[in-house]
Each structure stands twice: as C-alpha cells, then as structure tokens.
Amino acid sequence: MQGHGQAQPPPSTGLLVFLRVLFVVISVCSFGLLGWVMMLRLALVTRKSLDWGLLVALFAAEALGLVLLGTEPGEEIHTPGGWTGLALLLGSLVPAISYYLAAEIRHFHALAYAHRTYAGGQSPAHAYGYPQPQPPYAAGSGPHTPVPQMAPIPRPPSSAPIPSSTPAPAPTPPPQRPAPARIDQVRAELDELSDYLRKHEDGR
Template identity: 60%
Template sequence: MQGHGYAQPVKQPPHVGWLVFLRVLFVVIAFFSFGFFAWVMLLRLAVVTRRSLDWGLFVAVLAADVLSIVLLGSEPGDDIHTPGGYLGLTLLLGALVAAAAYYLAADIRHFHRLDRAFRAQRPVAAYGYPQPQPQPQPQPPFTAATAPRTPQSPHTPPPMPHTPLPRPPIPTPPPPQRPAPARIEQVRAELDELSDYLRHHDGNPEGGR
C-alpha cells in the first residue's frame, strides 16, 4: 500500500520589477508591430502557466493574425477599400486588444497565486526533519512565593488549607497508690499496743523486779 506522494515545493517567483518589465516589453512589441506579433504575448503566457486554455488562445490569436495578414495582403493598393481588407484590419486590432488585456490579467493572477503559495509554505517545515527545540530558560530559585501552581479544572474543588497534625497526648504519671486500709489498721494497732506497753511500764517501774 503506497502513501500519498509529496507535494512539489513551490519555487520563489521572480521579482516584481522583473515581471513588470517583461509585461511592458511584450505588450510594447505587440502594439509596435500593429498586432502582427500579438501571439507572442500568449506564447509567453502559455509557456509560463502551462495551461491548455492558454495554449488554445495562443493558437487562436496566431490563426487570427495569419488570416488578417492574408486579408490585408489581398488588397489591390496600399489603402484598404474592400470588405476583406476592413475585416482583416478589424480582426488584427481586435485580436491585439483582447490578447493584451488577457495576457496582463492572467500573468498578474498567475504570479500572485505563486507568491501566496510560496509564502504559505515557508513557515511549514519539511516532513520528517527534526524541529529546532527552544533553549530552556534559567529558572529562579524555588521559593514558597514562586512555587508553581497546577491549573485547576472548573469541577476540581479548591485545595484544603494546611492544618497542623494533631499531637499525640502526653501520658500522665499514675497517681501514687495509697496503702491498703488493712495495712493502716495493723500499723495503728501495733502503735496502740506499743503506747499501752510504754504507759504500763512507766506507771509500774518496780513491777518487773
């Protein structure tokens, strides 16, 4: 399977000053020859445009010039007196004016089209050739003020404000454990017995002798 062929590149048209000079030259040649070389303008146009219409008009104007020369040459004298002579003169001048008008209009239109096509293809790079990559610009140091922001879509909710993370609770030391009530009562009983013993011992100093 074959792909599409490559489009032929459009060549740069000649300078406008050169084109104007050629147009004036061919028109002057046609008028100074009294129309006998009017076909030269259309021959140049057909060679440039390469269109079948222009080649056909070139042949038609050439045939009209030849016919007008034959009719004018059939006059018996130097002046025109016969209808054939007037027909030849009318045909010669008519072909001259029509050929000059068509030549100028078609030539200007052709090169104007070429100039537009050439200007249109200049910014388009050839297929398959690498494109020059733009050089990266030095970026400023990253700070909080220059932090890049990602674009948000219309349906994306705005980002939540930054909240501090909750700190874990600080464990409190357990309260001191109180002695059991039974231990307190035992100590109190021992203290009572000790106080009774001391009281009894202090009241009877000779009881033990």
C-alpha cells in the first residue's frame, strides 16, 4: 500500500507563464471558438467540480454562438440571432480569460507554498492535516509504555560558608586594662615599710 509521497514541486515560473500566454492567445485568435481549451486545461490541473462546470457552460455558450452565426444568411451579420451568437462568442471570452488566469495563478501559488512548507522540514502529516505521530517510546518497553521522565535529584545544602565579596574586618586585640591605682598605693606602702624595718634592725 503506497503512502502519501512528497509534495510534487510545481513547474517552473517560465513554463507556467508560457502556457498561460499560449492558451490565452489561442482563445483570442480564434475569436472565442477555442476558449474552452484553456478551461479544459484549468479543470485538468485543479480537478475542481466548479472548473468542470464552467468548462461545460463555456463550451455550451460557444457552441450556441457558433450555431447562431451559422444560421446567418450571407457573409455579413444582419439578424438579431447573428448578433446574439457574436455576443456569446466574444462576451464569454473576457470573463473566461480572467477566471482562467486568476484560478491557475492561485492554484500554483498554493502548490508552491505547500512544497516550500514540506521542504522546510514540516512533516507531511502536519502539512496535510493528518493525525500527529505519537510520542517516542522506550526501546525495551512495550508498544504503549512511554519513556519515564527523570525527576531532578535535589542537592544537599552545603555547609561551607558562601564566600562574600566584602572582606571580613580584622579582629581587634582586647583592650589592655590599666592597673588599678590601689595596687600602686599598696606597693608604695610596702616599700616604706621595708625601709622602716631595715632602719629599725640597723639601730639595734
């Protein structure tokens, strides 16, 4: 069973312009008798029921106009039927050319856009509206086992202090406590007492 292939690249712009000019020139040079040829090409390219219906309507109008011109006696147009046939041939030519050019340009523009979208990496399922593919599965699991998601492992808080950009102040030495004045006084009294005792012992 064949799947959906790649989007077919549209023809080159030069070829499309040449074909459009060719079919328009054929329709104009035949005075509308071959206007159905360009509508046939459009219907074959787009494959729309509207274009097929317009092809049938244009072919019927041109056939009726040709029949009315054929019933005209003589080589010149004198009767209302002949003028009606000429109006059908020439009157249907202008809207047919306008619709042909607009519809074909729009069709190939959409085709080129779809081709660029597919070539740019977008999957054909997304480009053409098919269901999206299922998420990938693990290699060793069953067909319906999704790949488990790994939970992030929490990191234990670090006991090291966070370095700060501001330098810590240097520790200041403890202030020296001055000696009390009472100690100096006791020391002086002890000196006086020792002098006194020395003199007292020398006197004996």
